[in-house]
Amino acid sequence: MSEKPSRSLAGIAGIVAVATLLSKLVALVRQQAIAAAFGVGVVANAYSYAYVVPSFFWVLLGGVNGPIHSAIVSVLSKRSKQESAQLVETTTTLVSGLLILITVILVVFADFFISLLGPQLSSQTQAIATVQLQIMAPMALLAGLVGIGFGTLNTANQYWLLSISPVLSSITIIIGLGILAFQLGDDIVLPRYALLGGQVLAWGTLAGAILQWLAQLITQWRLGLGTLRLRFDFRFPGVREVINIMAPATFSSGMMQINLYTDLFFASGIAGAAAAFSYAGLLVQTPLGIISNVILLPLLPMLSQLAAPEDWVNLKLRIRQGLLVTAVTMLPLGALFVALAVPIVRVVYERGAFEQEGSQLVASVLIAYGIGMFVYLARDVLVRVFYALGDGTTPFRVSLLNIMLNAGLDYILVKPFGAPGITLATVGVNFASTIMFLFILNRRLNGLPLRDWSIPILGLTASSFVAGTASWATLWATQRLLGSEGLIVQLLQLTVSGLVGLGVFAAIALQMKLPEVDLVISRLRQRFVR
Known part of the structure; x- marks a missing residue:
């Protein structure tokens, strides 16, 4: 579609990596501000429950690599610029009509949704969460608009704005909390200001979403890729194709979000658990989001171009590359999160209202997240293969099965392990999804070299275990000293222990002579060794 010359995979990955890194760092500062102001108390816990509903739509519809983004990329990449503008306007009209209705429902029935999510929440927590949800309800509509914008800009090679625009949401929250802290000082933690603090968080989140959409819209207009014009020609070529991919993919991703609802249902009786999920999740999502965007953003258009049977040989090579790069990056990072969870949480969050007790809770959840980092991203890579093949139904069916699996694992693991048990249930679901997707693709693509792929992945897993052990031993020794x-x-202990772990992993992994290992290390050398 784009008239600009196509960029290389390396060039795209570099743009995405830098922009996403900036976005994630600002998000981390945002989370630090929330932690310092509210710790794992009532306001932070209420926000975790209130945000999960708009977050459902933001991840489901507005996220990079979400269903709308994936559907738009798959369809627009095959069409001219003029057709694309009309298709974008028609899709925007259709999606907006549905989401305006949903926004009204969220405002009216906010208290019901919070009660459904957290049946064991305190009355104060529920009241604050209800008000927050009503404020953030328009994010349902904005999510659809942002998702369409992400897909449109992706096909136009506008990767920088895709990855950097989430910064706006973090900045508005930081500014809001800064003003609140300036006005209240140390009184910000007092119970009588809890509702005010919750409202500031909600308004800051909504303002950031609006700014993110406006930034995309201006760029779309400048590129001639659609305006806010209402277009009701739902028979326009490509609209049906978008719907055929988007509808089942949306339901599929929605099923994954239902797993989050299930997790919060079981966590509502554990003090501070929802806030702990949020704090630990961001620590994991910071590197995971960067690597996810680097892998998936340029990979999806390439997969779409290899969907024809005569191109399946190259498609399988791209699938292998996606999975192996995921393993090379996620496995050692996951091992470091497990080994260094406590010092990571203490360094990042332990200040202000966030005390040592909160660090222990968040660290325990972070360990569970670290165990599952590889399968989380591997599942996403495989889902994009189905989208590229024009199949959104299979991920939906797998997700339906996983709802029951997740609920069962939550019930089993929450009693012996508490909050970390709920995260481990999610890890189990992602692992099961990855296995099912590989099995189905093996049949769909007339066989995959699964044994050839599994051997290096097992080797990288073992290397990561050794690296994690070395990192933990270094931490133990420096703490004794x-x-x-x-x-x-x-900071010193964390830096030394992390470098030791990464060095051990690199030393072992290099001996495996994998092209994906060489690729990752060469990129790191290009960026950090001049």
């Missing part, structure tokens, strides 16, 4: 108190000491 220097103690574990003081930010400078903690």
Whole structure:
């Protein structure tokens, strides 16, 4: 579609990596501000429950690599610029009509949805969460508009704005909290200001979503890729194709979000659990989101171009590359999160209202997240293969099965393990999804070299275990020597232990002679060794 010359995979990955890194770092500062102001208390817990509903739509419809983004990319990449503008306007009209209705429902029935999510929440937490949800309800509509914008800009090679625009949401929250802290000072933690603090979080989140949409819209207009014009020609070529991919993919991703609802239902009786999921999740999503965007953003258009049977040989090579790069990056990072969870949480969050007790809770959840980092991203890679093949139904069916699996695992694991058990249930669901997707693709593509793929992945898993052990041993030794108190000491221990772990992994992985290992390390050398 784009008239600009296509960029290389390396060039795209570089743009995405830098922009996403900036976005994730600002998001981390945002989360630090929330932690310092509210810790794992009532306001943070209420926000975790209130945000899960607009987040459902934001992830489902508005996220990079979400169903709308994937459907738009798959269809627009095959069409001219003029056709694309009309298709974007028609899709926007259709999606907006549905989401305006949903926004009204969220405002009217906010208290019901919060009660459904957290039946064991305190009355204060529920009241704050209800108000927050009513404020953030328009994000349902904005999610659809942003998702369409992401897909449109992706096909126009506008990768920088795709990855950097989420910064706007974080900045508005940080500014809001800064003003609140300036006005209230240390009184910000007092119960009588809890509702005010919750409202500031909600308004800041909504303002950021509006700014993100406006930034995309201006770029779309400048490129001639659609305006806010209402277009009701739902028979326009390509609209049906978008719907055929988007509808089942949306339901599929929605099923995954239902798993999150199930998790929160079981977590509502555990004090601070929802906030802990949010804090630990961001720590994981920071590197995972960067690598996810680097892998998936340029990979999806390439997969779509290899969907024909005569191109399946190259398609299988791209699938292998996606899975192996995922393993090379996610497995060692996951091992480091497991080994260094406590010092990571203490360095990032432990200040202000966030105390050592909160660090222990968040660290326990972070360990569980670290165990599942590889299968989380591997599942996403395989889902995009189905989207590229024009099949959104298979991920939907697998997700339906996983709802029951997730509920069962939550019920089993929450009693012995508490909050980390709920995260481990999610890891189990992602692992099961990955296996099912590989089995189905093996049949669909007339066989995959699964044994050839599994051997290096198992080798990288073993390497990561050794690296994690080395990192933990280094941390233990430095704590015996220097103690574990003081930010400078903690930073030093974390840095040394992390570098030891990564060095051990790199030393072992290099001996495996995998092209994906060489690819990742060469990229790192290009960026950090001049």
